[in-house]
Amino acid sequence: MFNFFKSKSLKEKLEDRYKKLLEESYKLSTVNRKLSDEKAYEADQILQQIESLNKQQ
Incomplete structure (x- = not known):
């Protein structure tokens, strides 16, 4: 109930x-393929950061 007082961890922020x-990548895929690919690349970079955090723990 009072979870809104708890700040998110780095991992939770990266997952969001x-x-x-x-x-965004999915929505852009029907309009602008280049921007869609850029968003997908950014998402992949974030996923790598999440995985590295999981390995450290």
């Missing part, structure tokens, strides 16, 4: 950013 980038 990753999901947002994938959604």
